[in-house]
Amino acid sequence: MELTMTDIAPADPAMASDVAPLIRALRPGLTQAGFMEFAAEAHAQGLVFTAAHGDGRCVAVAAHRVLATSRGRLLFVDDLVTAPGVRSGGIGARLMSELEERARRAGCTRIELDSGVSNHGAHRFYHAGRMAIVALHFARDLSDGR
Template sequence: MSLTLPITDVTPDDWRMAAHLRPLIRTLRPALTDADFDRFAVEAHAQGLVFTAAYDGDGTCLAVATHRVLATSRGRILFVDDLVTDPGHRRAGTGARLVAHLTARARDARCDAVELDSGVTNHAAHRFYHARRMRITALHLALDLTGGPGAFAAPRPPLDHPRRT
């Protein structure tokens, strides 16, 4: 791999979103259908999510990161929602270069930190992030409101009634 790695932002209306980014994100999130991904990409982009892809010199998409700058009580952060490298191109330095790119963007945006969540069983990713001097600073908790298997979901009030607090 050359020392330069073309890294570019891709918007939902760009043909590369469906052709390159969607398949890679779905390796990380296999339950996401093509249609679900397309809806997610449009809605999340409108909310400020940026889709950044790393390509090789032949135009093959090697890795994708989705991220946004957030103002939080902890300061400005560049939050990485997803970061995935094509399984056939892992351990070639692409993910590290993409993290370095995101870190530079965070500095340019005057962020105080780069943060992300990583699944508790994704030990290979944990090793990768620790090697980039990232540390565990929080435990992410979630309450599933969809009523799916194993979820605790309170009955939803009808839409014409205000939600009780």
């Protein structure tokens, strides 16, 4: 499948029609309105939404940003999702290659991302792409008021 990579801004109608459905499939608790709010706020903070279009539709999306950290400049992937009907067809790998090229052009020393501990399919994908587990990500929920 021929792919076209396009960066989508929050004001672009494709954000609601193409990007939102895929990100919301990855994050089922996110409403359409909640997604659009998130997209606008995160885009203002430097988040880029790259959509992969093929066969006349959006087949994958990566949300990513370049960060300057004490460990060096890196491209952090917040979300990466391929449409369920085309998974395991190489689209995710092509999107990751696009991100790698962008990272190199931006002077990044590496690509980083977080993956849920139970998402074994994603782990296989990332390992196949020569990514290594280099850290544990810790979180504390503050919504309970404690």
